[in-house]
Amino acid sequence: MNNYIIETNNLTKKFGNFVAVKDLNLKISRNKIHGFIGPNGAGKTTTIKMLTGAIHPSNGIGTIDNFKIGSKKGRSSIGYAPAESLFYQNMTTIDYLVYIGQIKGLSQKEAVEKAFSLIEYFELDDNAYRKPFNFSSGMKKKVIVAQALINDPKVLILDEPTANLDPTARINIIEILKKLISERDLSIFISSHILSELESLVDEVTLVRSGEIVLNGSLHKVKNIFNKGQYQIDTSNNNFLKKYLEKNCNEFITSIEENNKGLIIVNVENENRYKLESVISPILSHFKIRLLKFVEEETSLDEIYKKIYDSKQNMR
Ligand SMILES: Nc1ncnc2c1ncn2[C@@H]1O[C@H](COP(=O)(O)OP(=O)(O)O)[C@@H](O)[C@H]1O
Ligand SMILES: [Mg+2]
Structure with missing residues (x-):
């Protein structure tokens, strides 16, 4: 069995003549939390959309748990929490989770059982019959992460889950992710434009700029390079x-x-x-x-981020 939960080979996405993701070779270890880091426009969301099968690569290939990205099995190995979420105005949390469960192929009974267990896990009990449409950003994010787990995926892919959250909500989400990885047979791939925000969470990182990898490896290795x-x-x-x-x-x-x-x-x-x-x-x-x-003396992650990204030549 392939050691990596996600692997890509020269994954590329072009929009017209513009290359948003270029020859990306990802190697994401199993049962680890992997940070996918880069400034806005680096190509994180485009990469994630190719991994989830939402858009087709212009070139290159990839596998999720050894299944081809975009294939039925590849897709069903993934739980995906998008950066932006749209909730129906009148749908309660429980109805929403059951609805997503059924879309993912669960029976009504399975979806209901799963929805209630996720509501308990995410401590959403008081909000099960309220409508996520009206929730705070932090609460909405909990529901988005919960729905991504409804089909017991092997890998959870989260696109900037901590963006636009207040510090308490951010810590809350990070704690939930830590708990998940320690209790389940799960790998987590999480994107962010703030490296230091994920310091306490990630085991490994891939840093991207202008659609290309600039650095990757264990957090320890990355820190060590900059010491x-x-x-x-x-x-x-x-x-x-x-x-x-x-x-x-x-x-x-x-x-x-x-x-x-x-x-x-x-x-x-x-x-x-x-x-x-x-x-x-x-x-x-x-x-x-x-x-x-x-x-x-350790170089802080903020200093590392600055060194990598804060120079004019990095602007597109
Ligand atoms: N559908 C699209 N058509 C044209 N350009 C796009 C499209 N989607 C993304 N891009 C461009 O590709 C680059 C990478 O975008 P994105 O993957 O969203 O970056 P990130 O998520 O890292 O902020 C950006 O310059 C963006 O404007
Ligand atoms: Mg993005």
Whole structure:
């Protein structure tokens, strides 16, 4: 069995001469939460629509759970929560969920059972007989995510589920997604134009710009690429250690200083990060110094996002 829940090969979408998505090669792991990140116009929704079978690729292929995208089985492996949702003015939450369930091929009885279990799971009990048309954006979003799960999909595809939500509603949706992934045999593919918003949620990310992948991998890997090679070190004898490093390791340390809390701040070139990491413990053990802290300063996701996207050449 293919290891990836979603895989695409040179997936491309053109609108006339305009290439909205170009040669996209996605590899999305099973049972993980994958963030699909990029600014407005990067091609996220177009990609998602190709994955769900709503629009045809101009070129390239893809599979969902090993089924061809757009095929009947490919479609039924997906639960899709679109960015924009239209609710019928007079339909209650329960009627809406049953209606979607039946569209997805469930019997009336199955759809009703499923609808009630989702209402409970999403804590919508008080709103089951109210109309989503009149709900707040956060509540509407809950119903949209709930309907996407009605056919027990293998992969949940969410298009910007946290956009335009207030912080409480956003956290609420993120908590529900975390709960879902921990309790079910499910993979989640979630798009957003704000990388940092998904920090606590995603395991892996694919960053796109102008329809092309700029970076992908585990969140850890992406962060690591952008780390600046700056370390904070605290020991039982900072004074000695600082002098020792200055004297003996100056061929790979670019700067070393003490900060206002008495910690040693060491900067090394990126390619020399392993050198500092490997020399430190023999030195400490040789001079019987205790290590209290050794951490590499992390670049924030907002800084990473800025570095990738905030330059004129990225504008279309
Ligand atoms: N049906 C369409 N016809 C022409 N251009 C489109 C169409 N759909 C999307 N686009 C263009 O394709 C680009 C990518 O759009 P989209 O996939 O919606 O980006 P995102 O979801 O990342 O904001 C945008 O420049 C958009 O204007
Ligand atoms: Mg979009």
